[in-house]
Amino acid sequence: MEGSSEPIIRVEDVTVAYGDSVVLKDLNFQVKHGEVFIILGGSGCGKSTLLKHMISLHSPVKGKILIDGVDIVTAEGSELREILRKIGVMYQNGALFGSMNLIDNICLVLEEFTDLPRDATETIALMKLNVVGLADSAHKMPSELSGGMKKRAAIARAMALDPEILFLDEPSAGLDPVTSAQLDDLILELSRSLKITFVVVTHELPSIFTVADRVIMLDKNTKTIIATGKPGELRDKSDNPWVRQFFNRQG
Ligand SMILES: Nc1ncnc2c1ncn2[C@@H]1O[C@H](COP(=O)(O)OP(=O)(O)OP(=O)(O)O)[C@@H](O)[C@H]1O
């Protein structure tokens, strides 16, 4: 889906570091309302780190991260909570809670952020599982699910609070190509039907060409963004040969 021109996220002059070790510096980019925005780059270049900063799990050394116009770097208390409610996250290693069935996994998130009674949270949880095609598995434990089902359940959990933005860190990792393609379809469906904005970290080229409106590519050596744009344009027209090669990898 083509995003509208209004940015929902603005990253301005952001530098991120662990202690003295700078991971990315002076980043500037925007994510538009309703777009599927993909973060690319080699292992260890800082994709997960950037994502964690965009959800206020870490604070940058410098710069602003505006979500719906509010700088989450400086926001506090109820203002920050309000913004975080608009965000759903699936972490790279973000497993479901293994000791709880799928309904309870989702109800837990709802109980943390709302005062809804149990029958209401259960109804919402079931609705979310229905959206990802897992209503029949609502009472199953995570250990009873396939890898693809676990990912879909984690997306259902990330959607518990009807987020405006979903952050997914390598959702297709470890999945076979068919299951990975089904996940792409789910992302596109959620993007089109619910107008959710997606920020997705992935390495999967087929996925990128299927779902991405725009991508940024991070580079470990320069600690900067080395490419921004539509995947087709970067494949054909990037002035960086390495970037062109990446997008041409599998033909
Ligand atoms: N909690 C942490 N404390 C210190 N250094 C960290 C921490 N997390 C990540 N790093 C370092 O920051 C750099 C970027 O890591 P990050 O996990 O963001 O990379 P990535 O692009 O997500 O890699 P991958 O594709 O392997 O998931 C790496 O050098 C990593 O060792």
Ligand SMILES: [Mg+2]
């Ligand atoms: Mg990562």
